[in-house]
Amino acid sequence: MSMIPSTALDSQLTSTWGPASLYPDGALVMSGYTSRLWSHDSQPQFWSKYQVWEWLQQVMDIHQIDASSIPFQNFDMDGHQLCSLNYHDFIRVAGSVGHILYNSIAELKSSGQYHVDIGQLELKPETDICPFPDVSYPPGEIYDPSIHSLAPDVSPTPSSPVLSPDFVPTDPRGTHLWEFIRDILLNPERNPGLIKWEDRTEGVFRFLKSEAVAQLWGKKKNNSSMTYEKLSRAMRYYYKREILERVDGRRLVYKFGRNARGWRETEK
DNA sequence: CTTGTCTTTCCTGCTT
DNA sequence: TAAGCAGGAAAGACAA
Numbered sequence: 001m002s003m004i005p006s007t008a009l010d011s012q013l014t015s016t017w018g019p020a021s022l023y024p025d026g027a028l029v030m031s032g033y034t035s036r037l038w039s040h041d042s043q044p045q046f047w048s049k050y051q052v053w054e055w056l057q058q059v060m061d062i063h064q065i066d067a068s069s070i071p072f073q074n075f076d077m078d079g080h081q082l083c084s085l086n087y088h089d090f091i092r093v094a095g096s097v098g099h100i101l102y103n104s105i106a107e108l109k110s111s112g113q114y115h116v117d118i119g120q121l122e123l124k125p126e127t128d129i130c131p132f133p134d135v136s137y138p139p140g141e142i143y144d145p146s147i148h149s150l151a152p153d154v155s156p157t158p159s160s161p162v163l164s165p166d167f168v169p170t171d172p173r174g175t176h177l178w179e180f181i182r183d184i185l186l187n188p189e190r191n192p193g194l195i196k197w198e199d200r201t202e203g204v205f206r207f208l209k210s211e212a213v214a215q216l217w218g219k220k221k222n223n224s225s226m227t228y229e230k231l232s233r234a235m236r237y238y239y240k241r242e243i244l245e246r247v248d249g250r251r252l253v254y255k256f257g258r259n260a261r262g263w264r265e266t267e268k
Numbered sequence: 269c270t271t272g273t274c275t276t277t278c279c280t281g282c283t284t
Numbered sequence: 285t286a287a288g289c290a291g292g293a294a295a296g297a298c299a300a
């Protein structure tokens with residue numbers, strides 16, 4: 001996997017990344033938003049897995065499609081693999097959304113930029129830029145969770161040299177939700193851009209891609225219907241057990257509590 | 269088979 | 285209005 005300059009990542013995550021709802025004047029903001037996003041490394045063939053997921057989330061946001069409606073884990077691949085998918089592959093792994101994704105990547109491959117035309121958001125067939133207009137799929141087709149992933153399996157609980165010396169990666173079977181979250185935070189190289197530390201020493205963190213994390217958690221639990229809504233309920237149960245502490249007034253922000261172990265840089 | 273833990277699912281109401 | 289948050293209630297999964 002290719003490395004992305006951290007400065008580029010940081011700027012993407014902190015300044016250009018964010019839900020579209022932050023920008024009430026969506027249409028006006030969008031063009032600048034997307035052009036900023038894709039202003040670097042615009043050749044999808046050279047994207048890392050991280051950039052593939054960034055692109056996925058962006059397309060979903062731009063088209064105002066619920067991120068939970070596609071299986072992010074099915075796109076556990078780098079840009080080279082992504083570009084090798086044909087139209088049918090996109091439809092197979094993402095249902096009707098695959099159509100949008102295919103168009104996006106096709107345009108990126110040819111121009112290196114993803115131009116968002118607001119009029120295109122309606123996705124009228126007659127203005128379809130899909131190069132395979134004869135390809136048909138059942139109207140109203142949606143993602144079928146039983147469809148297997150094209151991508152190789154990925155473990156969300158990897159080992160990494162950044163872990164504290166006494167941290168031993170837990171058995172995936174026995175990993176609880178908070179440990180799963182912690183392991184994502186401790187392994188940004190393997191699960192980049194999903195959750196970010198807000199205050200490393202205080203144990204404050206924020207979900208950047210809540211639905212993507214929920215999908216990953218669901219995959220781990222073999223539950224394709226997991227959502228952030230349900231994941232967050234489980235997170236709230238941790239308050240009482242002091243595994244997490246409340247962070248008032250901030251959406252998607254949590255803080256590790258006194259009973260959470262293994263997240264500190266210098267644990268013991 | 270029973271029990272306890274840890275979610276998962278659903279829901280109502282509230283907040284941003 | 286959408287997305288999150290707060291918890292109650294109840295069911296499910298699973299290990300001891």
